[in-house]
Amino acid sequence: MVKVLLTVAYDGTGFSGWQRQRNAPSVQEEIERALTKLLNKDISVIGASRTDAGVHAAGQRCSFVTDRLAIPVDRLPYAVNSALRSDVSVLKAEIVPPELHPRFSAKTKTYEYVIYNGAIRDPLLRNRSWHIRTPLDTEKISAASSFFIGVHDFKAFCASGSDTKNFTRTILSLQIKIVESQLIMRITGDGFLYNMVRIIAGTLAHVGLGKIEPDDIPRIINSGERSLAGVTAPPQGLTLMEITY
Amino acid sequence: MVKVLLTVAYDGTGFSGWQRQRNAPSVQEEIERALTKLLNKDISVIGASRTDAGVHAAGQRCSFVTDRLAIPVDRLPYAVNSALRSDVSVLKAEIVPPELHPRFSAKTKTYEYVIYNGAIRDPLLRNRSWHIRTPLDTEKISAASSFFIGVHDFKAFCASGSDTKNFTRTILSLQIKIVESQLIMRITGDGFLYNMVRIIAGTLAHVGLGKIEPDDIPRIINSGERSLAGVTAPPQGLTLMEITY
Numbered sequence: 268m269v270k271v272l273l274t275v276a277y278d279g280t281g282f283s284g285w286q287r288q289r290n291a292p293s294v295q296e297e298i299e300r301a302l303t304k305l306l307n308k309d310i311s312v313i314g315a316s317r318t319d320a321g322v323h324a325a326g327q328r329c330s331f332v333t334d335r336l337a338i339p340v341d342r343l344p345y346a347v348n349s350a351l352r353s354d355v356s357v358l359k360a361e362i363v364p365p366e367l368h369p370r371f372s373a374k375t376k377t378y379e380y381v382i383y384n385g386a387i388r389d390p391l392l393r394n395r396s397w398h399i400r401t402p403l404d405t406e407k408i409s410a411a412s413s414f415f416i417g418v419h420d421f422k423a424f425c426a427s428g429s430d431t432k433n434f435t436r437t438i439l440s441l442q443i444k445i446v447e448s449q450l451i452m453r454i455t456g457d458g459f460l461y462n463m464v465r466i467i468a469g470t471l472a473h474v475g476l477g478k479i480e481p482d483d484i485p486r487i488i489n490s491g492e493r494s495l496a497g498v499t500a501p502p503q504g505l506t507l508m509e510i511t512y
Numbered sequence: 513m514v515k516v517l518l519t520v521a522y523d524g525t526g527f528s529g530w531q532r533q534r535n536a537p538s539v540q541e542e543i544e545r546a547l548t549k550l551l552n553k554d555i556s557v558i559g560a561s562r563t564d565a566g567v568h569a570a571g572q573r574c575s576f577v578t579d580r581l582a583i584p585v586d587r588l589p590y591a592v593n594s595a596l597r598s599d600v601s602v603l604k605a606e607i608v609p610p611e612l613h614p615r616f617s618a619k620t621k622t623y624e625y626v627i628y629n630g631a632i633r634d635p636l637l638r639n640r641s642w643h644i645r646t647p648l649d650t651e652k653i654s655a656a657s658s659f660f661i662g663v664h665d666f667k668a669f670c671a672s673g674s675d676t677k678n679f680t681r682t683i684l685s686l687q688i689k690i691v692e693s694q695l696i697m698r699i700t701g702d703g704f705l706y707n708m709v710r711i712i713a714g715t716l717a718h719v720g721l722g723k724i725e726p727d728d729i730p731r732i733i734n735s736g737e738r739s740l741a742g743v744t745a746p747p748q749g750l751t752l753m754e755i756t757y
Contacts, residue, residue, distance in 0.1 A: 278635045323636060344632055354635045387589055390523045390599045391568060391640075391751075506636075 269336055271343070272369065273298070273312070274359040275327040280394045280503070281354050284320045285327070294318075294355055298329065301350035306333060315369040315510050316376065319462075321502035323395070326358075326377075326509040330369045336362075367512065375439060377455040377509040380468040380500060385448040396449065397468070397504035403475030405445055411474040411481035412441045412452070414488070415467060422491035424467055425460035426499065434460060434491075443471075450475075453508070462499050470497035514581055516588070517614065518543070518557070519604040520572040525639045525748070526599050529565045530572070539563075539600055543574065546595040551578060560614040560755050561621065564707075566747035568640070571603075571622075571754040575614045581607075612757065620684060622700040622754040625713040625745060630693040641694065642713070642749040648720030650690055656719040657686045657697070659729035660712060667736040669712055670705035671744065679705060679736075686712075695720075698753070707744050715742035 275298065283291035287299070295314055302310040315328040338346055343360035351357070366372075383389055383396035384403050392398075415438050422434040437457045444451045452468055470487070473479045479487070479497060487495045520543065528536035532544070540559055547555040560573040583591055588605035596602070611617075628634055628641035629648050637643075660683050667679040682702045689696045697713055715732070718724045724732070724742060732740045 276635050278638070325636065348633060353633070353638050356633050356635045358632050387603050388593060388598070388601050390521050390601045391570065393523070393598050395636075 268332055268334055268365065270330055270332050270363050270365050270367065271336065271340060272328060272330045272361050272363045272367065273357050275329060276325050276356050276358055277323060277327070278354040278394070279318060279321050279323040281352075282320065284322070285314050285316065285318045294324075294327075295329070297352055297355055298347075298357070301347050302331060304350050305346055306337065308333065313369050315373055316507055318505075318507055319502045321394075322505045322507065323503075324507040327507050328369045328373075328510045330363065330367070332365075369510075372512050373458070373510050375455050375457060375509075375511045376459060376507070377453065378459070378464045379506045379508050380452040380454070380464060381504045381506075382450040382452075382468070382472060382500075383448060384450055389448075392449070394503050397472070397501050399472060399476075401476055403450060403472065404477065405443065405450060405475065407477075407481050408450070408471050408475045409443050411471055411479075411484050412443050414481070414484035415441050415454075419488050420491060421460055421463055421488070423487055423493055423496045424463045424470070425493065426462035426466070427493055429461045431460060436460065436463070441467075465500040465502070465505060466493075466496055466498075468500035468504065472500060473497035513577055513579055513610065515575055515577050515608050515610050515612065516581065516585060517573060517575045517606050517608040517612065518588075518602050520574060521570050521601050521603055522568060522572070523599040523639070524563060524566050524568045526597075527565060529567070530559050530561065530563045539569075539572075540574070542597055542600055543592075543602070546592050547576060549595050550591055551582065553578070558614050560618055561752055563750075563752055564747045566639075567750045567752065568748075569752040572752050573614045573618075573755045575608065575612070577610075614755075617757050618703070618755050620700055620702060620754075620756045621704060621752070622698065623704070623709045624751045624753050625697040625699070625709060626749045626751075627695040627697075627713070627717060627745075628693060629695055634693075637694075639748050640751075642717070642746050644717060644721075646721055648695060648717065649722065650688065650695060650720065652722075652726050653695070653716050653720045654688050656716055656724075656726035656729050657688055659726070659733070660686050660699075664733050665736060666705055666708055666733070668732055668738055668741045669708045669715070670738065671707035671711070672738055674706045676705060681705065681708070688716075710745040710747070710750060711738075711741055711743075713745035713749065717745065718742035
């Protein structure tokens with residue numbers, strides 16, 4: 268038996284998300300279909316992150332197990348890609364120890380969230396950013412962002428309905444970069460609650476709009492109240508960039 | 513009578529090009545449809561550049577004439593955009609002198625061409641770049657690019673079948689920028705022949721692949737022979753960036 272870890276990129280626009288579901292195209296199903304065809308046996312993959320519909324990935328990870336691999340592992344990406352839709356691509360394949368679990372063994376995850384802050388919508392960014400027309404106060408956003416770094420209970424930044432019991436996560440870095448009219452938030456943590464990155468992005472947007480003050484952030488974190496944080500930013504601005512083990 | 517000049521951006525992926533044609537969605541038709549609906553009278557626009565299917569624009573221009581404008585010209589983009597598909601956007605509207613012609617009055621045009629030079633395809637760049645797997649010699653490409661600058665007869669860089677008689681054009685600048693695995697060519701000229709930017713991009717790619725040497729470029733230009741230049745680079749790597757008057 269051999270366990271293979273794949274690094275996967277996709278444009279999330281045409282998918283209903285990572286996770287396989289009935290009657291809707293998922294990235295998981297597409298990769299399983301291509302691997303099953305290529306290896307001529309039923310393959311199931313386990314993903315590291317269940318990205319939502321519209322969310323993109325430059326460095327998603329998933330693994331599968333097979334009794335033997337008929338082609339060299341470094342040729343696998345080329346072989347799988349020739350069977351995959353053009354909006355998904357396997358960037359890398361490597362053999363890993365059987366105990367590695369793509370989700371539970373992950374040490375860090377990095378996401379980027381893009382806000383397009385221009386008065387008029389940009390058709391070339393429509394599927395890759397959240398368009399906010401009102402000028403954002405980027406100084407306030409930078410000031411607010413530093414409060415998220417460290418070990419916190421992030422219950423206020425978790426979508427309701429989650430069955431998680433432990434809301435403590437560590438944010439290792441949160442950087443704000445301005446490129447022309449785009450505000451790019453890059454966040455690295457040891458893990459994220461459901462919708463946590465999008466709620467942090469939405470909260471920082473509310474700070475930029477003056478609805479929340481930077482100094483309010485510690486109080487919002489401590490409250491554990493989802494209603495005190497900002498909106499859940501829309502999915503198309505989010506890209507899963509990297510996962511480390 | 514008032515003449516209005518629009519600055520337009522679009523994602524060319526879903527269009528059969530700028531120019532109106534039967535049974536295929538064109539950017540021109542979409543803008544005319546939205547303006548006709550908004551102004552409640554038949555509007556025809558004249559474009560500055562007839563971009564091909566799949567080619568994008570960040571700064572296309574077009575004009576229309578109307579007897580009177582019912583809304584302030586600076587509000588026009590917002591009003592038109594609310595009636596336009598999400599892959600087209602009017603960035604700016606301004607009243608211009610009646611003698612200004614969007615194509616014939618243009619002083620300079622600037623295009624960008626993106627080559628994605630990675631071993632494995634990137635789904636997030638698939639509609640915005642030409643994927644070349646083989647590593648390109650970027651030093652050679654930079655050396656070759658300088659030969660295009662200046663006043664030349666560009667017959668060798670014009671698609672056959674064009675009914676143009678004058679092939680002389682002036683290239684004002686041609687810059688090569690490397691950003692991670694992307695090679696971005698930015699070219700400004702007083703005008704371009706049909707497919708000229710894409711043939712220059714294809715020729716520079718052949719230089720990067722070692723099929724053409726940088727020193728061959730002057731000879732290819734002087735020959736006037738299309739067959740000596742490189743391939744026509746595919747449309748999705750091209751974006752019309754700016755037009756000046």
